[in-house]
Amino acid sequence: MATLVKDVMNPIEEYDTVDVDAHLCDALAILKRNHENQKAGTIGKFHKTIFVTDASKNFVGKISMYDLIRGLVPENVKKPEFLSARALSSRALAAAEEAGDIVEHFQWENKSFADLVKQEAHKKVRDIMTPITGGVLTEDDKVNHAIYVLFKDGVRQQLVLRDDQVVGVLNLMVIMTQFLDAVGPECYVEWE
Secondary structure, eight states: OOHHHHHHEEEEGGGGGEEEBBBBBHHHHHHHHHHHHHHTTSSSSSSOOOEETTTTTTTEEEEHHHHHHHTTHHHHHSSSHHHHHHSSSSHHHHTTTHHHHHHHHHHHHOOOHHHHHHHHSSHHHHHHOOOOOOOOETSBBBBHHHHHHHHHHHHSSEEEETTTEEEEEEEEEEHHHHHHHHHHHTHHHHHH
């Protein structure tokens, strides 16, 4: 019998949400609380991802540790063409259109980490969230199909729908747990 998404997904109620127009500090407070609860061994489900909702409570994005760290990097430094500009001679650099981007990059590299984090904290959630995109999963999809969707769309977790309502989240950790459970007997390993 095929394993279905509804058999392994995390219920959406386990996840915290934050409004798209909230300040990043609001999301950081939730993540800090969850981290402290996990460290303390508090009973409950504490996720490292927060889902972002709009004024109508529709899910529009998510914030994870990756988003927080990615937000520290200026947009112009993320561009692949920036890296090729570093190979130009100093004479060519003076004339290049990217000179402003290069100056900003070096100013960014020379800031303290604390200054970068403080700058990030003043942003809005919408400025750093990852929009929810890609294929949609339903609770009756087979896990094999879900794996295909996750990797085809390059996402680590995907919302799960029942009758167009979000009911859960399927993430790579859930899939990995299923993988370990399935391969344990084959590898003569007992998982605790």
